[in-house]
Amino acid sequence: MKRRVLTGSVAALALFSAGMAHADKSNDTLRVAFTKELESVDSYFNSAREGVVLQRAIWDGLIYADPQTGEYSGNLATDWTWIDDTTLELKLREGVTFHDGSPFTADDVVYTVDFVANEANGAVTQRNVNWMDHAKKVDEHTVRIITKEPFPAALEYLSGPVSIYPSDYYAEAGPTGMGLKPIGTGPYKVVSVEPGKRFVLERNENYFDGPKGQAQIGNVDIRTIPDVNTQIAELFSGQLDLIWQVPSDQAERLEQMGQFTVANESTMRVGYLAMDAAGRSDPNNPFTKLEVRQAVNHAINREELVGELLKGKSIPVHTACFPSQFGCAQDVKEYEYDPEKARELLAQAGYPDGFATEFYAYRDRELAEAITSYLNAVGIRTDFKMLQYSALRDLNMKGETPLSFQTWGSFSVNDASAMVSQYFKHGELDDARDDAVLAELDIADSSTDPEVRKEHYRTALQRIADQAYWAPMFSYNTNYVSTAEVSYTPTADEVLRFHTMTWN
Amino acid sequence: MLRFILKRLGLALLVALTVSFISFSLLFLSGDPAIAIAGESANAEDVAAIRALYGFDRPMMVQYGDWLWHALQFDFGVSYYFRLPVADLIAERLSVTMTLGVCGIVFALLIAVPLGVIAAIRPNSLIDRIALFLSVAGQAMPSFWFGLILIVIFAIQLRILPASGADTWQHFIMPTIVLGYYAMPAIMRLTRAGMLEVLSADYIRTARAKGASEGRVLFKHALRNAIIPVVSLAAVQMGFMLGGSIVVESVFALHGAGYLAWESIGRNDLPTVQALILVFALFYIVFTFLADVLNAWLDPRMRSA
Numbered sequence: 070m071k072r073r074v075l076t077g078s079v080a081a082l083a084l085f086s087a088g089m090a091h092a093d094k095s096n097d098t099l100r101v102a103f104t105k106e107l108e109s110v111d112s113y114f115n116s117a118r119e120g121v122v123l124q125r126a127i128w129d130g131l132i133y134a135d136p137q138t139g140e141y142s143g144n145l146a147t148d149w150t151w152i153d154d155t156t157l158e159l160k161l162r163e164g165v166t167f168h169d170g171s172p173f174t175a176d177d178v179v180y181t182v183d184f185v186a187n188e189a190n191g192a193v194t195q196r197n198v199n200w201m202d203h204a205k206k207v208d209e210h211t212v213r214i215i216t217k218e219p220f221p222a223a224l225e226y227l228s229g230p231v232s233i234y235p236s237d238y239y240a241e242a243g244p245t246g247m248g249l250k251p252i253g254t255g256p257y258k259v260v261s262v263e264p265g266k267r268f269v270l271e272r273n274e275n276y277f278d279g280p281k282g283q284a285q286i287g288n289v290d291i292r293t294i295p296d297v298n299t300q301i302a303e304l305f306s307g308q309l310d311l312i313w314q315v316p317s318d319q320a321e322r323l324e325q326m327g328q329f330t331v332a333n334e335s336t337m338r339v340g341y342l343a344m345d346a347a348g349r350s351d352p353n354n355p356f357t358k359l360e361v362r363q364a365v366n367h368a369i370n371r372e373e374l375v376g377e378l379l380k381g382k383s384i385p386v387h388t389a390c391f392p393s394q395f396g397c398a399q400d401v402k403e404y405e406y407d408p409e410k411a412r413e414l415l416a417q418a419g420y421p422d423g424f425a426t427e428f429y430a431y432r433d434r435e436l437a438e439a440i441t442s443y444l445n446a447v448g449i450r451t452d453f454k455m456l457q458y459s460a461l462r463d464l465n466m467k468g469e470t471p472l473s474f475q476t477w478g479s480f481s482v483n484d485a486s487a488m489v490s491q492y493f494k495h496g497e498l499d500d501a502r503d504d505a506v507l508a509e510l511d512i513a514d515s516s517t518d519p520e521v522r523k524e525h526y527r528t529a530l531q532r533i534a535d536q537a538y539w540a541p542m543f544s545y546n547t548n549y550v551s552t553a554e555v556s557y558t559p560t561a562d563e564v565l566r567f568h569t570m571t572w573n
Numbered sequence: 574m575l576r577f578i579l580k581r582l583g584l585a586l587l588v589a590l591t592v593s594f595i596s597f598s599l600l601f602l603s604g605d606p607a608i609a610i611a612g613e614s615a616n617a618e619d620v621a622a623i624r625a626l627y628g629f630d631r632p633m634m635v636q637y638g639d640w641l642w643h644a645l646q647f648d649f650g651v652s653y654y655f656r657l658p659v660a661d662l663i664a665e666r667l668s669v670t671m672t673l674g675v676c677g678i679v680f681a682l683l684i685a686v687p688l689g690v691i692a693a694i695r696p697n698s699l700i701d702r703i704a705l706f707l708s709v710a711g712q713a714m715p716s717f718w719f720g721l722i723l724i725v726i727f728a729i730q731l732r733i734l735p736a737s738g739a740d741t742w743q744h745f746i747m748p749t750i751v752l753g754y755y756a757m758p759a760i761m762r763l764t765r766a767g768m769l770e771v772l773s774a775d776y777i778r779t780a781r782a783k784g785a786s787e788g789r790v791l792f793k794h795a796l797r798n799a800i801i802p803v804v805s806l807a808a809v810q811m812g813f814m815l816g817g818s819i820v821v822e823s824v825f826a827l828h829g830a831g832y833l834a835w836e837s838i839g840r841n842d843l844p845t846v847q848a849l850i851l852v853f854a855l856f857y858i859v860f861t862f863l864a865d866v867l868n869a870w871l872d873p874r875m876r877s878a
Contacts, residue, residue, distance in 0.1 A: 264657060
């Protein structure tokens with residue numbers, strides 16, 4: 070708290086004293102800050118937002134999804150058809166070359182898919198690749214991807230996290246070499262990588278005419294600056310042109326100054342409370358009772374959390390998925406803020422004086438503390454524990470958390486399977502273990518008929534809401550702040566796209 | 574002297590071993606590294622696969638023995654996070670931290686020792702008051718705050734120094750001031766106290782009586798004796814600066830070893846944390862050892878100890 074007040078005042082001081090910042094437009098270099106040290110540029114070997122940003126600049130997927138409409142069009146592939154439930158045949162674009170000059174062919178697709186889909190190779194984002202079994206070359210520019218099971222969300226993954234690497238180079242360099250000297254087909258080439266610290270890109274002059282379009286800005290210089298206040302200072306001193314993930318209070322002050330462009334966009338990340346309905350932590354824990362879970366849902370003032378703390382384009386969420394995701398039906402039971410009703414429900418469940426419970430969180434302490442105050446107000450006395458992510462995850466997997474504040478960003482995959490199916494299919498993170506939900510999700514995840522999928526996701530989501538297995542609360546948002554020289558329209562998937570940025 | 578050095582070295586080795594074992598056990602207790610490596614998207618099978626791949630399912634003592642055996646051959650393994658050799662990673666980051674640490678301690682000594690001496694010569698004078706104020710302020714001000722204030726003044730208002738990065742020597746000016754400032758109060762108070770005590774000693778009166786110049790009295794006779802505890806303190810401070818410049822490295826985006834250690838703990842990156850702890854422990858040991866030798870040179874009586 071002390072730190073917050075102090076940093077707040079430093080930012081205020083900076084605002085009063087700042088002169089006009091100037092972008093480095095003159096030498097066509099966009100200077101951007103990352104907050105987190107990226108572990109590896111190889112997109113299959115990092116699980117970071119920053120990694121997705123670089124992936125979209127350096128590589129291409131077979132398919133392209135319009136970030137605004139979600140519509141699919143050809144990228145490295147020009148055409149595709151499902152031959153059967155598990156075989157997708159793709160026609161590849163001809164005349165595309167990698168940054169090292171080698172031509173893009175079916176061999177590259179086969180090598181990349183076979184490499185990343187093989188669990189032994191240790192791709193860290195297994196969920197993004199483990200639906201593929203292998204790929205088969207039909208001819209130089211035709212390839213088939215064979216999925217392990219029917220996987221209707223395939224196009225979403227092929228246009229998102231799955232990008233194609235040059236086979237010869239990847240075979241020789243491996244993930245480590247690819248991370249240090251990445252080669253792709255994308256709109257930007259990599260000039261240099263200082264692991265975790267700095268990434269320099271330049272425009273790919275030979276980029277094919279694809280749906281991403283040609284990059285406009287010549288060079289991108291990305292530095293990792295962990296402290297947001299330092300990032301803001303560098304923006305003021307003219308050493309940075311664009312920062313993102315700026316906290317809402319800082320972004321508000323920057324906007325009031327008028328000399329920076331502040332844009333806010335929603336992200337797919339949803340914050341929710343997970344409750345141990347299955348009784349994994351203790352068969353008699355209060356959350357095994359429906360009334361208690363409903364009481365928790367009624368205790369949370371979602372509007373207030375969104376309006377006072379998250380701000381921007383955050384919205385209250387009532388489903389176990391992000392509303393824009395395919396299949397994320399919104400006609401589910403909504404629990405309005407009603408502390409009185411929450412107290413009544415607790416009394417009905419046999420807790421007229423409330424009860425005490427452990428409450429875990431791993432990020433956003435302020436939000437977690439606001440949530441504890443809502444819970445305390447209806448009589449749920451929380452023993453609040455803030456843990457490192459991995460430590461909490463460990464407890465989650467062992468089923469030792471009666472109540473925890475969790476978030477999930479779905480890796481920007483715009484399909485409900487990326488969220489609800491991750492948590493309600495009796496995996497180690499499933500605290501509901503509801504067979505009815507599992508049955509619905511099994512159909513929804515594997516049907517190739519979009520209408521059938523929608524219908525079964527709806528039934529599953531309705532049951533999850535009726536049973537109040539979670540208390541979904543809100544979506545996150547992020548702030549992008551740039552100098553007036555930079556023109557950029559952010560998208561709702563929290564991916565910075567350098568190739569759509571221009572100088573004003 | 575040789576026996577003294579050998580005894581010290583043996584002791585130092587035991588300290589290093591103990592530190593590495595304790596840190597290994599603490600990290601082992603703090604969370605499952607397999608989950609940190611697997612990332613947010615992983616399911617139970619992924620984690621189990623990684624656990625087996627890295628050998629986290631073995632007993633702790635076996636893992637520690639394994640680590641120690643390789644460490645003795647200067648093989649610190651591969652960072653779980655960066656997937657790069659830990660030795661390369663640390664070598665690259667350590668240069669920034671070493672530069673910063675040396676600059677910081679030199680800066681602190683250059684300011685704190687003269688101030689302490691002057692404060693001792695003129696106790697309760699204006700300059701003594703100023704020195705006292707500086708040391709109180711130095712201990713009270715959080716370093717990230719001080720760093721940001723400097724950034725606001727020198728990077729934003731005056732635009733004469735870069736706010737972040739480690740590309741040129743100018744990048745090190747502000748971090749040096751912030752880091753050095755925190756070592757100053759203790760050094761200055763100790764110099765002042767030592768000088769006050771020494772100046773009232775009989776041999777100083779003797780030196781003055783035999784007609785030695787004031788400068789000779791102060792520097793040859795007084796300071797040489799008063800500085801002995803300061804040398805020990807500076808050595809500890811130096812060790813602290815090398816391992817504890819986390820906040821400064823973070824504010825000025827220097828990407829040094831301190832910040833690497835801090836971040837690696839959060840990432841459960843065991844090989845990196847273990848190697849860094851060993852390096853930091855060795856620094857402490859080397860600096861205290863050097864301080865002992867230096868003190869033995871300053872005060873011959875200590876050589877026999």
